[in-house]
Amino acid sequence: MIVAVIDIGKTNAKVALVDLATLSEIALRRVANAPVRQAPYPHHDVEALWTFILNSLTDLNRARRIDAISITTHGATGVLVDAAGELALPVLDYEFDGPDQLAADYDAARPPFAETGTPRLPIGLNLGAQFFWQQKQFPAEFARAATMLMYPQYWALRLTGVAANEVTSLGCHTDLWNPWTSDYSSLVDRMGWRRLMAPVRPARDRLGPILPELVRRTGLAPQTPVFCGLHDSNASLLPHLLSDAPPFSVVSTGTWVVSMAVGQPSDPAPAGVREAAAAALRHGRIGYTDALGLADLRKAIAEHYGEHYGIDVAPSRIAVTTGSSAAFNLAFLAMFDPGDRVAIAAPGYPAYRNIMAALGIEIVEIELGADAYLHAEHLKSAHRDKPLKGVLFASPANPTGAVIPADELAALVKTAEELGIGVISDEIYHRLAYAAPDVTALAHGAGVTVINSFSKYYCMTGWRIGWMVLPEELVRPVERIAQSLYISPPELSQIAAIEAFKATEELEKVKARYALNRDLLMKRLPELGFALAAPMDGAFYAFCDVTRHTNDSMAFARKMLAEAHVAATPGRDFDPQQGHRTMRFSYAGSHDDMVEALARIERWLK
Structure with a gap:
C-alpha cells in the first residue's frame, strides 16, 4: 500500500510517498514554508500550500499509484472557516506576538493548568490565545466562522469536504481540551466556541474519499481515502512506539530554530555530482x-x-x-x-x-x-x-x-x-x-x-x-x-x-540567493544594533559588533537561542581575546529563513 503523507512543517512543507510494506519513503516533494508578513497579521499562505499539495499529489501519483492520504502538521495552529468552507480570517502564525496584547484578559479567561495540562506560553503558542485575540480584534470576521478546525483537519476538509477535529492537535498546549474528561475545556464553553468545534474523530479514521473535483485535478482514484490526520510531534512518536526499542522519551520544543550558526550551504550538491556518485555506486x-x-x-x-x-x-x-x-x-x-x-x-x-x-x-x-x-x-x-x-x-x-x-x-x-x-x-x-x-x-x-x-x-x-x-x-x-x-x-x-x-550555472543560482541574503543582512543587522565589524565582501557571513547589546557574546548567543529560537556563533570561537564583543551570522540558509530569523530577533530585542 502506497500512502501519500502530507507534512506541513513550520520550515518546509512536504508530500512523501511511503510504502507501508517496507515502511520506506520512495519519493518526496518539498517546498519552503514561511509566513506571509502582510495585513492583517503574519499568516500562513494556505493557497500556495494547497497548490503545492495538489501538484505534488498529481506528480507522485503518476510515478506510483497513491492508495491513501495521511496528514500531519505543526501544532499551535487553528483555522476558522465559514459556511462555504472559505477562511473567515487568515491562518495566524503562532510566532506573532499580537495575542500578547490581550495577555491579561486572556489569563483571566483561560482554564487552570490542572484542567488542561496546558502551560501559559507567550505570543501565539497557546491556540486558545490566538482565537481569543482574533475574536476581540476582528469581531465581524470572527462572527462569520462556522467551524473551528485544527490545522491537520483543515487540509483534510479541503480534500474530502468533511469537517473533523482530533485530540493530538487539540491537546497540544491549546487550552481547548480537557484530557481528564476527553472533552472540550471550560474555555471553549466560556467563549461560546463549542458550537463551532467540528466533531472529534480518531487520527486513523477515514474521513471520506477525495472530492470528485480533486480526482479530476490530480488523477487520483475516485475512492482514495483520506485519514483524519494528527499533530507532527505525535507522528514522530509513532515509529518509536512500533519498534522494539527500550523505554525512551520523545521531547518536542514546539518551536523550530533558525540556524545562522553553521557555515554550511543549505543546498544539496549539484545534480551532476550526485548522478556521478550514483553511477559509481551502481558500478560498485x-x-x-x-x-x-x-x-x-x-x-x-x-x-x-x-x-x-x-x-x-x-x-x-x-x-x-x-x-x-x-x-x-x-x-x-x-x-x-x-x-x-x-x-x-x-x-x-x-x-x-x-x-x-x-x-x-x-x-x-x-x-x-x-x-x-x-x-x-x-x-x-x-x-x-x-x-x-x-x-x-x-x-x-x-x-x-x-x-x-x-x-x-x-x-x-x-x-x-x-x-x-x-x-x-x-x-x-x-x-x-x-x-x-x-x-x-x-x-x-x-x-x-x-x-x-x-x-x-x-x-x-x-x-x-x-x-x-x-x-x-x-x-x-x-x-x-x-x-x-x-x-x-x-x-x-x-x-x-x-x-x-561543470555545474557553474546551477551553483551561480545558489550564490545569487546568498547575495540576496547578504543584502538583507547588511541592511537589517545594523538596524537591529549589530554593527558590522568587517566588510561582507565574500563567503556567507556577517561578523558583527554586539556591544550595543552585550559584552558577553557567549551568554547572548545562549539567550537568543533559548528565547528567540535563532542560533548564531559567538565571536569567542574565532578570537579568544576580543571575541566576547562579536558574533558571526551565517546567511547560507534560505531567504525565507533569513527573513524569519531577523523578524524573531527584532521581536526579541523589543
Missing part, C-alpha cells in the same frame, strides 16, 4: 586511489586554475585531500616543526589554532583591530618581535567575510617571501566573492601553498573532498604523509567532484 567498485588523488580529478582542478584565474598549474602539483581539514594537517606537518612560530589573523577560523596547538606549533595571533584583513605591515611587525616560520591567511575570510584586495595580497605574499616566511593561503571561499573577482595567492608567489575545498561554493560539505596546490618541493613530502595518515581521499567523492566544475 569503490576503493583506494593514489594518495594524491585520481588523475582525472587532479587534471580537472588544474584546468580550473586556467579557466578561472588564468594561471597554469601542473596537475602534478595538485594533492586531493579528505576535505580542507586534512589539507591543513598535511600542510602543517610538511612545512613546520614543533616550536615553529606561525602567524594567523584574529579573528580567524578556530581549527587553525586547534590543529597547530595539537602539533606543538607556536601560534602567533595577530589582532586585526580596526583592520579588515591581514596585511604586510602586520607580518613585518610580528616578524620583528620574533622570527616567524609561516603565515596562514584566508580571503574571503571566516568569520569576517573580508577579502584581501589584490594589491595588498601581492604585498603580503612578497613580504613573506622576502622574510623567508612560508605562506599558506586558505581559498575555500573562492567563487563566493560579491564585489571583486577572485585572486589566488598563486598569482604572486611560486612558493605559496593553496588550500581549497568542494565544501562551500560547490555545496559538498559532507563529501569530505578538498585539494592543495603545492610548490614542487612539497609534493613528495605531502604524498608520503598523506599515504600514512589517510591512504587516499574517498574515491566516491573524487569521482563525483570531477563533475562539480
